[in-house]
Amino acid sequence: MVSGYDYTQMIQMVVDGEGDDVLDLVDEALESGESADAIIEKGLVEGMKIVSDKYDKKEFFVPDLAAAADAMSDALDELKPHLEQSTEEVKGTIVIGVVQECSQEIGKNIVSAMLSGGGFRVHDIGINVTPKEFIDKAKEVHADIIALGCPMLQTVKYIKETVDLAVEENIRDQVKFLIGGASTNPGTVADQGADGWGKDGSEAVDVALKLMEELRK
Numbered sequence: 388m389v390s391g392y393d394y395t396q397m398i399q400m401v402v403d404g405e406g407d408d409v410l411d412l413v414d415e416a417l418e419s420g421e422s423a424d425a426i427i428e429k430g431l432v433e434g435m436k437i438v439s440d441k442y443d444k445k446e447f448f449v450p451d452l453a454a455a456a457d458a459m460s461d462a463l464d465e466l467k468p469h470l471e472q473s474t475e476e477v478k479g480t481i482v483i484g485v486v487q488e489c490s491q492e493i494g495k496n497i498v499s500a501m502l503s504g505g506g507f508r509v510h511d512i513g514i515n516v517t518p519k520e521f522i523d524k525a526k527e528v529h530a531d532i533i534a535l536g537c538p539m540l541q542t543v544k545y546i547k548e549t550v551d552l553a554v555e556e557n558i559r560d561q562v563k564f565l566i567g568g569a570s571t572n573p574g575t576v577a578d579q580g581a582d583g584w585g586k587d588g589s590e591a592v593d594v595a596l597k598l599m600e601e602l603r604k
């Protein structure tokens with residue numbers, strides 16, 4: 388279906404870090420019949436892309452990023468109830484977090500919310516998660532998938548360390564590794580011994596479903 392909602396203003400308010408305005412526009416979009424997924428991808432993420440671009444060009448600085456991040460986070464909280472699917476069966480159990488030495492969480496939060504919305508039971512263990520914390524949590528909740536967010540290049544190595552620890556702990560054949568974030572690409576999957584890569588929240592859901600099929604084989 389072609390959407391008639393105009394996201395221009397919402398995108399601009401994310402860029403400006405105007406949290407209250409973003410919230411009002413999110414409500415307006417919901418009332419006009421937009422799905423939570425569409426609002427995240429066409430409004431919030433598009434706004435953050437402009438913010439990222441401005442940061443890369445040194446037009447924006449850390450306080451600008453923080454304001455946009457806060458606006459995103461409030462909007463995501465508002466949208467979460469609209470993403471939940473209470474009636475459907477659980478598609479699988481996922482432990483998600485941002486790797487060690489990294490506290491950048493916006494992308495992971497989006498993916499986490501969309502995986503929940505996609506019918507997975509999601510245990511979000513936050514930021515700066517060590518390989519041991521990932522594996523301990525995966526064992527505790529009998530996770531099918533460990534999802535690692537990795538926005539920074541120098542922390543990519545922690546993906547492999549987490550996979551290696553799963554081997555050591557004898558759970559590698561029971562769990563799939565889904566990865567994503569600005570410093571990863573499809574090639575990172577093989578380099579780090581993972582199983583799947585998602586470019587954004589919707590793709591993360593699709594790849595997670597595929598990984599569940601592989602687990603059941």
Ligand code: B12
Nearest residue numbers: 435439489490491492493494495536539540567568585587
């Ligand atoms: C916002 C931001 C920050 C904010 C984070 C706020 C927060 N609460 O999260 C703050 C100001 C804290 C910050 C700090 C730093 N940042 Co910063 N930051 C960014 C910025 C501009 C945008 C990131 C973002 O939120 N994007 C929007 C989201 C929606 O996009 P995303 O993260 O890519 O996520 C999408 C996909 O990647 C994917 N995805 C994400 N996670 C996952 C997980 C899974 C499992 C899957 C499947 C998919 C997936 O789906 C998401 C949704 O579409 C990026 C620039 C960029 N180009 O990414 C730099 C960037 C990531 N930061 C960078 C750096 C260097 C830093 C600092 C070291 C800066 C400093 N000198 O202090 C610190 C590090 C702090 C730390 N230890 O973590 C670098 C990393 C460079 C590199 N390649 O290693 C970048 C790339 C900027 C740059 N070009 O230099 N940053």
